[in-house]
Amino acid sequence: MTEKKLILKIEELSMNALPAIQTNIYDGWIVRFADGYTKRANSINPIYFSTEDLNKKIETTEQMYRERNLKVVYKMTQQVSPDQLDRTLEKKGYFFDGLTSVQMLPLKDVEGERKHHAIVYNHLHDDWFMHFCHLNHVGEKDQQTLKIMLRNIIAKTCYFLLSADKNEILACGMCVLDREYIGLFDIVTSEKYRNRGYGSNLIEHILQWGKDHGAQYAYLQVMVNNAAALNLYSKFGFKEIYRYWYRIKE
Numbered sequence: 001m002t003e004k005k006l007i008l009k010i011e012e013l014s015m016n017a018l019p020a021i022q023t024n025i026y027d028g029w030i031v032r033f034a035d036g037y038t039k040r041a042n043s044i045n046p047i048y049f050s051t052e053d054l055n056k057k058i059e060t061t062e063q064m065y066r067e068r069n070l071k072v073v074y075k076m077t078q079q080v081s082p083d084q085l086d087r088t089l090e091k092k093g094y095f096f097d098g099l100t101s102v103q104m105l106p107l108k109d110v111e112g113e114r115k116h117h118a119i120v121y122n123h124l125h126d127d128w129f130m131h132f133c134h135l136n137h138v139g140e141k142d143q144q145t146l147k148i149m150l151r152n153i154i155a156k157t158c159y160f161l162l163s164a165d166k167n168e169i170l171a172c173g174m175c176v177l178d179r180e181y182i183g184l185f186d187i188v189t190s191e192k193y194r195n196r197g198y199g200s201n202l203i204e205h206i207l208q209w210g211k212d213h214g215a216q217y218a219y220l221q222v223m224v225n226n227a228a229a230l231n232l233y234s235k236f237g238f239k240e241i242y243r244y245w246y247r248i249k250e
Helices: 003-017 054-066 085-091 126-136 140-151 198-212 227-236
Strands: 022-026 029-033 072-076 095-106 117-121 156-163 169-178 181-189 217-223 239-249
Touching: 003 169, 003 181, 003 217, 003 239, 022 054, 029 054, 054 072, 054 085, 072 085, 085 239, 095 227, 117 126, 117 198, 126 140, 126 156, 126 169, 126 181, 156 198, 169 198, 181 198, 198 217, 198 227, 217 227
Parallel strands: 181 217
Antiparallel strands: 022 029, 072 239, 095 217, 095 239, 117 156, 156 169, 169 181
């Protein structure tokens, strides 16, 4: 698979894994809205071939976001259309933010010890959602939006809680299996239990679940300034396949 096709595939998979509340297709651009919860779900994804006048398109999409009192956000890779979009946005005052590494791992050789017990839900469960929102400090308003988004996922989804002997939750995360790819999302460890290997053990559970359900590859997204996470994922053999970033106008 060429780099361009791989980027397009992973971008499509990651949008499927976090559906927006509303989506508008505009001349090759996927324009997403989710009441402001996360940049990823409230951004313009210019991943398909574009034909209309660029300046007109930028003005039109800006109006879409302003009508909803949202920042105008573009999710960018090196494979956007048209090619000059990033330079054009920079000239128009869009600032650069959130440089993120997209990484992938073949699952054929993955093995893990899975020392701690994992509670596994094959649907969105209130217990998982409560712990996830607590560990990620998700506010009440955003919780309502997030629950709608998670319920709108079409692909097979699994939710994980890692627990200790005293039934205290150590870490949580989720995965989305779409075709032969499993995406790992929202891996978080309780602040008082970090740097003890619990995040690593949670990932082992998720990767094994992916293998058991037919996944051939795992992918994830991690910000390039998150040294601890980058180190953790490299131990599993994850390797960067491309980067994305945001262009934002207030």
